[in-house]
Amino acid sequence: MFACGRFVTRCCAVALGISLVAACSTTPAPQSAVTKTRGDVELSPFYKSDSTLPERAGILIRQEQLEQRQSLVNAGSNIRILYSSTDGLSGDSLLPVSGVLYMPKGEASEGGWPLIAWTHGTVGIADICAPSWNGRQSRDENYLNLWLSRGYAVVASDYQGLGTQGTHPYLATRPAAYSNLDIIRAVQAGDFPLAKRVVLLGQSQGAGAAIATADYAKSYAPEIDLVGVVATGAPYFTPAVLDVLDRLRKPDELDPLLGYTFLGMTLVEQVDPDFQMRDYISDAAWPVASRVDDTCYAGLKEMVIKSGLTRRQSFARPAAPAMRLGFERMGYPSLAFDTPLFLGTGADDKDTPARMQAGLVMAACKAGTPVESVLYSGLNHTEVVMTSTQQSIPFVEAAFRGDEIKGNCDNLPFSRKQ
Numbered sequence: 499m500f501a502c503g504r505f506v507t508r509c510c511a512v513a514l515g516i517s518l519v520a521a522c523s524t525t526p527a528p529q530s531a532v533t534k535t536r537g538d539v540e541l542s543p544f545y546k547s548d549s550t551l552p553e554r555a556g557i558l559i560r561q562e563q564l565e566q567r568q569s570l571v572n573a574g575s576n577i578r579i580l581y582s583s584t585d586g587l588s589g590d591s592l593l594p595v596s597g598v599l600y601m602p603k604g605e606a607s608e609g610g611w612p613l614i615a616w617t618h619g620t621v622g623i624a625d626i627c628a629p630s631w632n633g634r635q636s637r638d639e640n641y642l643n644l645w646l647s648r649g650y651a652v653v654a655s656d657y658q659g660l661g662t663q664g665t666h667p668y669l670a671t672r673p674a675a676y677s678n679l680d681i682i683r684a685v686q687a688g689d690f691p692l693a694k695r696v697v698l699l700g701q702s703q704g705a706g707a708a709i710a711t712a713d714y715a716k717s718y719a720p721e722i723d724l725v726g727v728v729a730t731g732a733p734y735f736t737p738a739v740l741d742v743l744d745r746l747r748k749p750d751e752l753d754p755l756l757g758y759t760f761l762g763m764t765l766v767e768q769v770d771p772d773f774q775m776r777d778y779i780s781d782a783a784w785p786v787a788s789r790v791d792d793t794c795y796a797g798l799k800e801m802v803i804k805s806g807l808t809r810r811q812s813f814a815r816p817a818a819p820a821m822r823l824g825f826e827r828m829g830y831p832s833l834a835f836d837t838p839l840f841l842g843t844g845a846d847d848k849d850t851p852a853r854m855q856a857g858l859v860m861a862a863c864k865a866g867t868p869v870e871s872v873l874y875s876g877l878n879h880t881e882v883v884m885t886s887t888q889q890s891i892p893f894v895e896a897a898f899r900g901d902e903i904k905g906n907c908d909n910l911p912f913s914r915k916q
Contacts, residue, residue, distance in 0.1 A: 537624035547594035556683025572646035574603035581684035586673025597655040606691035611651035619702030622794040628661030670827035671710035679719040705732035726897030730842040734858035749810040757798035766824030783812035834865035838903035842886035844877035856912040863907035873911035
């Protein structure tokens with residue numbers, strides 16, 4: 499009831515406030531030109547690249563020390579980096595992407611620090627929201643400091659278009675996957691004391707990005723030695739899941755999650771030249787929705803709440819039929835990979851509800867991926883991050899040791915009511 503088959507990339511729909519049932523297909527979505535550039539500002543010369551990029555993706559372009567406000571206290575080295583990657587929307591051209599590398603204090607053992615690739619959650623699409631520039635929220639700081647204290651280096655991409663030129667393709671999985679794989683390539687080929695094995699960690703948007711990274715690695719970067727994936731609050735966009743979630747929402751009550759919808763509509767603008775979000779947003783909601791260009795997600799959420807916006811009053815006309823091309827980009831290629839996957843779910847998660855995550859777990863299990871699924875009673879979207887380390891730390895340790903991780907697909911924690 500939760501999945502529509504193994505090939506979910508083309509069996510996608512609009513989430514985050516608007517649902518759309520699309521036909522399942524394994525045919526790649528057509529590539530369309532970007533119609534509007536949103537969120538671009540000049541942060542500093544570091545984020546700009548001249549017309550000459552490296553000849554291939556995954557090459558370090560430059561590096562510099564982070565400022566104190568962008569650094570982590572448990573890191574011995576806090577380094578901002580710019581590297582080359584493949585445009586995940588077009589699938590061919592190269593572009594610069596920014597990110598960071600945090601290395602633990604002390605000296606690395608022989609073979610280098612074990613490497614964790616952190617894939618961040620929703621921050622917005624404006625360049626000022628890029629974590630390498632804006633810093634990280636306290637939850638993520640605490641989480642990453644914990645891993646650093648345990649002797650893991652952490653590399654983290656800002657993702658395509660965040661900090662650098664172009665609009666960030668919010669929630670599109672292939673651009674995020676390419677950005678993640680290429681930052682791993684860049685730092686492992688650089689002059690850093692890093693081991694070859696890598697574990698991916700992600701929350702929310704980043705959880706989807708981490709899963710997609712493991713999925714796309716098979717074809718895009720098979721040389722990277724991925725040994726595990728940890729995902730919490732992971733999204734999963736299929737018609738069946740979204741139809742259930744859509745029925746649960748109340749259109750005439752304040753919807754604090756509308757900011758997700760506004761951000762998602764900017765992706766549609768990038769892949770469908772006929773789509774303009776202003777055509778679908780009401781006059782009442784446009785003063786908030788238009789701020790995606792210069793406001794981070796936390797600020798958008800505050801504006802939605804302050805304005806008392808409901809779903810019904812926020813849209814001038816139904817947008818779902820016009821949004822298909824954009825939201826086809828939010829799926830996963832197959833969900834079938836050999837890398838073991840830890841999925842932590844808060845039972846009280848409102849942002850990516852347990853029903854949505856249950857569908858993802860079941861689809862990944864059906865595809866043959868070894869999944870360790872844990873459901874945390876009473877925890878929300880944010881609380882699950884730190885609490886899940888009780889199980890994810892042993893999972894990561896086992897993955898780096900090369901232990902066999904079979905998962906619990908035969909005994910999942912979800913009931914049919916979730």
